[in-house]
Amino acid sequence: QQPVQSPQAVILREGEDAVINCSSSKALYSVHWYRQKHGEAPVFLMILLKGGEQKGHEKISASFNEKKQQSSLYLTASQLSYSGTYFCGTRVREAQKLVFGQGTRLTINP
Amino acid sequence: DAGITQSPRYKITETGRQVTLMCHQTWSHSYMFWYRQDLGHGLRLIYYSAAADITDKGEVPDGYVVSRSKTENFPLTLESATRSQTSVYFCASRATLGTEAFFGQGTRLTVV
Numbered sequence: 015q016q017p018v019q020s021p022q023a024v025i026l027r028e029g030e031d032a033v034i035n036c037s038s039s040k041a042l043y044s045v046h047w048y049r050q051k052h053g054e055a056p057v058f059l060m061i062l063l064k065g066g067e068q069k070g071h072e073k074i075s076a077s078f079n080e081k082k083q084q085s086s087l088y089l090t091a092s093q094l095s096y097s098g099t100y101f102c103g104t105r106v107r108e109a110q111k112l113v114f115g116q117g118t119r120l121t122i123n124p
Numbered sequence: 125d126a127g128i129t130q131s132p133r134y135k136i137t138e139t140g141r142q143v144t145l146m147c148h149q150t151w152s153h154s155y156m157f158w159y160r161q162d163l164g165h166g167l168r169l170i171y172y173s174a175a176a177d178i179t180d181k182g183e184v185p186d187g188y189v190v191s192r193s194k195t196e197n198f199p200l201t202l203e204s205a206t207r208s209q210t211s212v213y214f215c216a217s218r219a220t221l222g223t224e225a226f227f228g229q230g231t232r233l234t235v236v
Contacts, residue, residue, distance in 0.1 A: 015183075016166065016168070016183070019166075046224070046225070054229075055214060055227035055228060055229050055230055056167070056214070056227050057227075058224035058225065058226075061223075061224065101166060101167060103167075103225075110155065110172065110174050110180070111157070111169055111172050111180070111182060112157065112169070112225060113169055113182075113183065114159070114166050114167035114168070114169075115166055116164065116165055116166035117166040117167075
């Protein structure tokens with residue numbers, strides 16, 4: 015079952031912040047975030063493996079609430095290069111497959 | 125070249141024909157995956173494989189067949205193509221379950 019992402023689309027001006035949410039009805043073992051530019055393959059951003067863990071690099075970070083089966087991706091002071099579609103992938107405990115959400119399209123305008 | 129490659133990049137086929145999409149990775153990753161990407165549905169898992177000769181169904185396996193006789197190859201076959209299988213297909217691989225997945229460049233398949 016696919017995780018649910020929200021919002022489905024976001025339009026921001028450069029420098030604004032964004033939050034993308036990912037939730038699952040199943041108990042999660044890990045959450046994976048990817049970004050896809052138009053016409054390209056998805057590219058890995060980060061993996062969150064523990065409950066409540068927060069990871070990040072530069073101005074992109076994420077949190078994982080294992081108890082609520084939710085993860086959030088935070089984009090701070092967005093740049094034009096952040097535009098794209100963001101996918102969360104989830105893995106339930108003992109499962110081998112990675113199931114992705116429907117994606118969130120992020121548009122950053124100058 | 126090192127990495128994960130898909131072929132062909134673009135394919136047009138007729139309804140009812142059999143078509144095979146190829147995926148090859150040079151890292152000897154254990155896990156390989158096939159996804160299809162459609163507007164509004166994101167990436168949906170078709171089949172995956174944990175090792176050579178071990179495959180399992182994903183969310184949308186109907187109409188597709190996979191095999192994995194060698195670790196580096198994971199072909200996806202549409203036995204009798206239908207228009208609903210028009211999509212962009214992505215192959216991915218990863219070394220272990222806790223590591224990042226690397227995606228191929230995708231195959232855009234059109235069934236007419």
